[in-house]
Amino acid sequence: MTPREIFLARLTRQSTPRPAVGSATSIVTMDLMDEVGVSFPEAHLDAGKMAALAAAGHTRLGFDNVMPLFSVWHESAALGCQMDWGGRSRMPDGHPLPGADMDADLVLPGNFMDHPSVRVPLAALRLLRKSLGWDVAVVGKVFGPWTLGYHVFGVQEFLMDTLLKPEAVRRAMRQLIEVTVRFAQAQVEAGADAITLADHCTRDLCAPEAYRDFLFEIHRELVARIPCPLILHICGDTADRLPYICGTGIACFHFDSKVPAATARKLAGDKMALMGGTSNLHVIRCGTPEAIAADVREKSAAGIDIIGPECAVPLDAPWRNLKQLADDVKRCVC
Numbered sequence: 001m002t003p004r005e006i007f008l009a010r011l012t013r014q015s016t017p018r019p020a021v022g023s024a025t026s027i028v029t030m031d032l033m034d035e036v037g038v039s040f041p042e043a044h045l046d047a048g049k050m051a052a053l054a055a056a057g058h059t060r061l062g063f064d065n066v067m068p069l070f071s072v073w074h075e076s077a078a079l080g081c082q083m084d085w086g087g088r089s090r091m092p093d094g095h096p097l098p099g100a101d102m103d104a105d106l107v108l109p110g111n112f113m114d115h116p117s118v119r120v121p122l123a124a125l126r127l128l129r130k131s132l133g134w135d136v137a138v139v140g141k142v143f144g145p146w147t148l149g150y151h152v153f154g155v156q157e158f159l160m161d162t163l164l165k166p167e168a169v170r171r172a173m174r175q176l177i178e179v180t181v182r183f184a185q186a187q188v189e190a191g192a193d194a195i196t197l198a199d200h201c202t203r204d205l206c207a208p209e210a211y212r213d214f215l216f217e218i219h220r221e222l223v224a225r226i227p228c229p230l231i232l233h234i235c236g237d238t239a240d241r242l243p244y245i246c247g248t249g250i251a252c253f254h255f256d257s258k259v260p261a262a263t264a265r266k267l268a269g270d271k272m273a274l275m276g277g278t279s280n281l282h283v284i285r286c287g288t289p290e291a292i293a294a295d296v297r298e299k300s301a302a303g304i305d306i307i308g309p310e311c312a313v314p315l316d317a318p319w320r321n322l323k324q325l326a327d328d329v330k331r332c333v334c
Contacts, residue, residue: 003064004193007137010305011194011229011252013273019300019307021329022065024139024196024231024254024275026312027057030088032319035060041085044071044092045116047123054128058136061319062326063308065137067196068124070312075143075183076151078115079108089315096154102161102168106152106175118183122190129191137194139231140187144199144222145176146215152176159205162214169214177218184226194229196254197222202236211241216248223249231275235311242267256310257282261302275306278325284309285317289324296328 001009001016010020033039036056038049054068071092077083082095100106112118121140128138143151149158149172162169184195199219201211223230229251237258238245245253252273255264261277268274278284283295299307307329313322 002135003058004135004137007064007306008193008229011231011273011275013271013305018332019305019329020064021308021326022063022137022139022275022306023057023067023308023313024141024233024252025067025198025309026070027061027063027067027309027322028053028070028315029313029317029319029322030315032056032060032322033088035319039088040070040090041087041092044085045120047120047127050120050124051127051131054124055131058132061322062330063322064306065139065193066128066132067139067141068128069121069141069196072143072147072198073151074117074121075112075179076148077117078112079148079152079179081151083117091312091315094151096157097152100152102153102157102165102172106172108175108179112179113182113186118186122186125187125190125192138192139194139196140184140190140192141196141198142180142184142187144180144197144215145173145218146199146201148176148179149173150200155205162206162210166213173214173218177221180222181225184222188226188228192228194231194251195226196231196233197226197250198233200235201241202234203238203240204236208241208244212244216244219245219248219250233276233311239263239267246272252305254310261299261304265303273305275304276308276310277304278307278309280309280311280314280317284321284325285314287321292321292324293328296325296332300329300332 007020038053057063057066086092231252233254254275257279
């Protein structure tokens, strides 16, 4: 089976000779930038450089998929959020939309799809599909309306309004879901096999009831409207909301190491695929070869479908640890 065949099969819990190895989020490190000769911030803003750096996930690291949207701010920048695109050692950051008011209708820019922060990753996806063909899985990434609400209104203001103005929050999310859908559909048309849906309704910020009351139906709708498998990514300890997530129809959940792999498998059951779970700090950034091999064995024994980092990899991690992770996964036998 090709890497793409293995990745897509495991995304839907089909049998393969080995687990897949991959990531739904950024695996770029500073020394990988040096290896490829492409750095941030240019890789966020130039389609050719974005595609070249993303391709290294397969050509240098040996992952079964590539994912070129390294930042969390692409659609938010197109909505008008004030941006700092970071640098070689610093991820991009942004600020809430000036004048955004939860009590007023959110007016989406008519030229959203033409904004460079949207146009560039779409072009990069097309370049990756052309250069890698059908041997490697190409994964896109969008942010759901909960996280877009953080970006547009500010995290503290958005979360407070879920308590003080819940209907206003729901109205804003109904408007923001159209951003998620439009960007995701465009990525599928550009060649994406699957889409990461990042929506950070995490235990660190809100109760599981917030997922149930605000996001459960939204995520069910996104499954219905986006024509490819979705990989839901939520940072942190998500054990208390995994039963709700399982009911959305999401194909795969990309989970954090704060949830032990065996616990995640038990909570997800047999229908939803699981991805990630490898600690960025203890394994990817600081792990010895022995620690990396032990982590792969643990994930494989727990039935994790796609083994890889829990979230965006620290920029100061060594890329060779990621390569060893991939090499060790490929030695697994199902």
